[in-house]
Amino acid sequence: MSLFRAEDIAIRFGGIRAVDAVSFDVEPGEVFSIIGPNGAGKTTIFNLISRIYQPSAGRLIFQDQDITAVPAYRIAGLGIARTFQNIELFANATLLQNLLIGRHCHSTVGVLSQVIFTPAVRRAELKHREKVEEVIAFLGLERYRDTLIANLPYGVRKVVELGRALCVEPKLLLLDEPSSGLNVEETEGMGFWIEDIKKDLGITVIMVEHDMNLVRMVSDRVMALNYGKVIALGTPNEVQNHPEVVRAYIGGEG
Amino acid sequence: MRYLFKTDYRQDTTLWRHRGDLFWYGLLVVVLLVIPYVLSEFYVGELGGVFVFAVAGVGMMLLAGYTGLISLGNAAFLGIGAYTDAILLTHGVPLLIALPVAGLFTGLFGIAIGLPTLRMSGLYLAIATLAFGSIVGTVFQKWDAVTGGFDGFAVPAPDIFGVPIQNATGIYYLSLAVLVIVLWFSANILRTPLGRAMVAIRDSEISAQSMGIHLARYKTFAFALSAFITGLAGALFAHYVRFLAPDAFDVLLSVQFVTIVFVGGLGSLHGVILGALFVRLLPQFIAIMRDDLPFGIGRMPGLEPSLYGLVLVIVILFEPGGIYGRWIKMKQWFQAYPLKRRTGFRRQKSYARSERLR
Numbered sequence: 001m002s003l004f005r006a007e008d009i010a011i012r013f014g015g016i017r018a019v020d021a022v023s024f025d026v027e028p029g030e031v032f033s034i035i036g037p038n039g040a041g042k043t044t045i046f047n048l049i050s051r052i053y054q055p056s057a058g059r060l061i062f063q064d065q066d067i068t069a070v071p072a073y074r075i076a077g078l079g080i081a082r083t084f085q086n087i088e089l090f091a092n093a094t095l096l097q098n099l100l101i102g103r104h105c106h107s108t109v110g111v112l113s114q115v116i117f118t119p120a121v122r123r124a125e126l127k128h129r130e131k132v133e134e135v136i137a138f139l140g141l142e143r144y145r146d147t148l149i150a151n152l153p154y155g156v157r158k159v160v161e162l163g164r165a166l167c168v169e170p171k172l173l174l175l176d177e178p179s180s181g182l183n184v185e186e187t188e189g190m191g192f193w194i195e196d197i198k199k200d201l202g203i204t205v206i207m208v209e210h211d212m213n214l215v216r217m218v219s220d221r222v223m224a225l226n227y228g229k230v231i232a233l234g235t236p237n238e239v240q241n242h243p244e245v246v247r248a249y250i251g252g253e254g
Numbered sequence: 255m256r257y258l259f260k261t262d263y264r265q266d267t268t269l270w271r272h273r274g275d276l277f278w279y280g281l282l283v284v285v286l287l288v289i290p291y292v293l294s295e296f297y298v299g300e301l302g303g304v305f306v307f308a309v310a311g312v313g314m315m316l317l318a319g320y321t322g323l324i325s326l327g328n329a330a331f332l333g334i335g336a337y338t339d340a341i342l343l344t345h346g347v348p349l350l351i352a353l354p355v356a357g358l359f360t361g362l363f364g365i366a367i368g369l370p371t372l373r374m375s376g377l378y379l380a381i382a383t384l385a386f387g388s389i390v391g392t393v394f395q396k397w398d399a400v401t402g403g404f405d406g407f408a409v410p411a412p413d414i415f416g417v418p419i420q421n422a423t424g425i426y427y428l429s430l431a432v433l434v435i436v437l438w439f440s441a442n443i444l445r446t447p448l449g450r451a452m453v454a455i456r457d458s459e460i461s462a463q464s465m466g467i468h469l470a471r472y473k474t475f476a477f478a479l480s481a482f483i484t485g486l487a488g489a490l491f492a493h494y495v496r497f498l499a500p501d502a503f504d505v506l507l508s509v510q511f512v513t514i515v516f517v518g519g520l521g522s523l524h525g526v527i528l529g530a531l532f533v534r535l536l537p538q539f540i541a542i543m544r545d546d547l548p549f550g551i552g553r554m555p556g557l558e559p560s561l562y563g564l565v566l567v568i569v570i571l572f573e574p575g576g577i578y579g580r581w582i583k584m585k586q587w588f589q590a591y592p593l594k595r596r597t598g599f600r601r602q603k604s605y606a607r608s609e610r611l612r
Contacts, residue, residue: 050464076466090457092521093450096266100447101454105466107447111475114446115439121446122267129263168465 001064003028003204004172009048009058010228018044020228021058026172031198031205033215035239036225037248042208043085044228046174049206050082051075062172077105081170083161085177085208091150095160098149099135102167103128135166138201139193155186162193166201173197175207179214191217212240224248269441286430290423299422300538305429306490308530311514312436312523313483318512319520320449321476322456324376326508327367327383330390331481333503335360335488337394337401340409340498349412349419353432356489357482363390364481368474387508394500407498419493429490436483440523443479452476484511506559513562517569519576528577536561 002025011019019041026032034042047053049060051072060068062078070078081102090098106128109121136142139159144152149160158181165173178194179187191214197203198218209215215222215236222239224232232242239245258265258272270276290298310332318324335356342352371382394401401407411420419428443449451472454462463469492498510533518529537558544553551557573580587594 052460052463071468072463073466073468076464082464084461088458088461090454090461092457093453097450097453101450101462101465101467104447104451104454109447111448114448115442117442117446122264125267125446126263129266133263164465 001028002026003063004049004206005061006045006049007059007061009045009055009060011044011048011053011055017228019048019055022225022228022230023058024223024230024233026204026206027220028204029198029202030220031194031207031218033207033209033219033222033236034225035209035212035215035222035245036231039227040225040248041228042225043176045225046082046176046206046208049075049174050080076168076170079169079171080174081165081168081172082174083165083176083178085180087154087157087161089149089157089161089164092148094146094148095136095141095144095152096132096146098160098164099132099167100128102135102164103131105168131169132167135163138166138196139163154181155183158182158186158190159193162190166197166203170203173203173205175205175209177208177210179209179211187211187214188217190214194218216240267445269438269445283434290426295422298426300534302422302426302429303494304530304534305426305433306487306494307510307514307534308527309429309433309436309490310484310487310511311518311526311530312433312440313480313487314511314515315518315521315523315526316440316443316452316483317476317480318515319522319525320444320456321452321473322375323473323476324380324512325383325477325480326380326505326512327385327387327390328480328484328511329503329505329507330387331360331363331484332488332491332507333390333394333498333500334363334481335485336409336492336498336503337407337488338485339489340407340492341400343410343412349414352412353486353489357486360485360488361478361482364478365474367481368477369470371477372470372473384505384508387503387505391500391503394503401498401500404500406500409492409496409498411496412493425490425494428493432486432490436486437523440483444523448472448475509559509562513566516566517576519578520574522576522578524581525576525578528581532565532577533562536565 004026006022006024008021008023009019010017010021022041022045024032034045036042044053048055051067051070055068058068059066062080065078067075067078090101107124109124113121136145139162141156141159141163144156144160149157152160158178162175162178175194178190182190194205194207195218198205207219219236221234222236223230224239224242224245226244226248231244231248232239256272256274260266270279289301310328313331314325314328338359339352339356342355343349347355367383367386371379374382395403397403398405411418413419419425451462451467454465454467455469455472459469495502514526514529514533516529517532518527519525540557540561569576575582
């Protein structure tokens with residue numbers, strides 16, 4: 001049984017079919033990569049899954065539940081967390097606060113008890129803090145705990161964003177270009193983390209990525225898109241050598 | 255320099271970083287309690303005014319400084335709170351009930367302005383709230399039956415359990431008590447999921463949403479909270495001025511609240527107090543200096559508002575952290591002396607952000 005399934009999803013912006021009848025299944029525990037040239041519709045698929053865009057056709061099914069009509073703010077609570085291509089952290093808050101915001105969907109305390117900070121709120125806070133600390137230890141972010149995000153280097157911010165998504169305790173993690181802006185070493189580090197996330201935390205990952213080394217290193221299956229359509233789906237090697245994929249990237253005779 | 259060695263998660267949830275904080279805040283409270291016995295009535299009255307404006311400043315700070323929603327209509331909230339409180343008192347409602355009711359009633363108006371402006375931000379929101387402010391101001395003027403129109407509205411002297419609160423000292427203690435409670439509530443909000451959600455909305459709406467934050471709910475909450483607190487300030491204001499005139503709640507007053515927040519330092523409760531001190535004491539300073547300024551500058555009309563404007567511009571240009579930001583820098587400089595780092599407060603250039611999805 002698949003964890004996540006997209007059935008013929010499509011979205012149109014004006015006359016452009018950004019995503020056109022795309023279907024795929026993601027099995028529990030796998031790393032599923034989406035590749036494709038710029039403008040192929042990769043990030044758009046993520047925005048459809050995290051419900052920021054409304055698909056004009058098709059269905060999204062997560063754990064046998066149709067999430068096509070679920071509002072965006074409830075997606076995290078269902079167990080789907082994401083990162084962003086160009087980092088969307090809360091820049092004027094500390095790393096700790098950022099990760100704690102990742103715990104938001106697990107917060108159950110009432111408004112009034114928060115205003116007067118009841119012992120129950122304190123207990124809940126300490127519990128969140130403990131979970132956040134696990135993530136900090138997992139990603140080795142200890143030394144930046146109380147640093148403002150705005151003062152952190154780019155490479156670290158990228159890791160913080162991954163950490164924030166992990167704080168949601170997701171079942172499905174959407175990584176939008178985890179290696180963009182990172183150097184070779186940092187990219188390799190990111191690869192190791194993705195493997196750890198899959199093996200140690202048992203989280204299923206869908207990843208949009210351009211760096212083929214990273215894709216080969218971590219993915220179980222790869223889907224190639226071009227102009228919003230699926231052109232190949234299979235193991236990293238199959239997809240990389242697929243004639244359609246080669247044509248999309250390099251060009252060639254019709 | 256003090257190095258905090260954290261050994262317990264609880265250290266991150268307390269209001270005091272260490273015992274030194276507790277000591278200094280305690281000392282401040284003691285000094286504030288003693289002041290009416292030491293200073294003359296004039297200064298006690300002025301400080302009372304600072305407290306009233308500080309309460310309103312907290313309302314503005316939670317909205318503009320923490321949720322990133324700018325409002326030029328908070329003077330209307332202050333007015334609604336003031337009239338509600340005054341009208342309730344004339345009907346014989348005791349102050350301790352009228353005060354929170356004035357806040358809650360104003361909070362409803364906060365929801366009313368928050369809901370239709372959910373999709374607005376920045377300038378558009380400022381204009382919408384400005385319009386709200388001037389509509390409410392007109393209602394104050396025209397609805398004579400309730401507000402007394404331009405004849406004004408004499409606010410009855412309140413009492414708490416039979417103890418009359420009429421002179422400057424009474425208002426001073428009442429405002430101080432409300433300010434402390436409001437600050438405590440706000441500090442609590444800021445260390446819980448509620449406050450973090452507000453900060454998240456300020457810094458990135460799209461990822462706030464992806465982290466499970468219901469944007470509409472929290473933005474409306476921020477407006478309601480801001481209106482509630484400003485309404486409380488309004489009730490205090492009514493007793494502070496004792497006579498309500500509808501033209502007191504104009505856009506200039508809203509600009510004063512914005513000035514409190516920006517000059518004090520965006521995103522800090524300390525900044526509110528410093529900003530309120532600045533905004534309330536500047537007119538007094540001008541009054542004292544009036545005769546000593548050359549060329550009759552001191553007697554020119556519009557000197558105050560233009561000075562507010564000038565200071566606001568200077569602060570935004572040269573010290574975006576406000577007075578509190580400058581204080582932090584000075585503290586850092588002395589703590590690290592002589593090892594000053596020129597780049598200590600320079601931030602790394604941020605990279606292009608993803609296209610905004612609103």
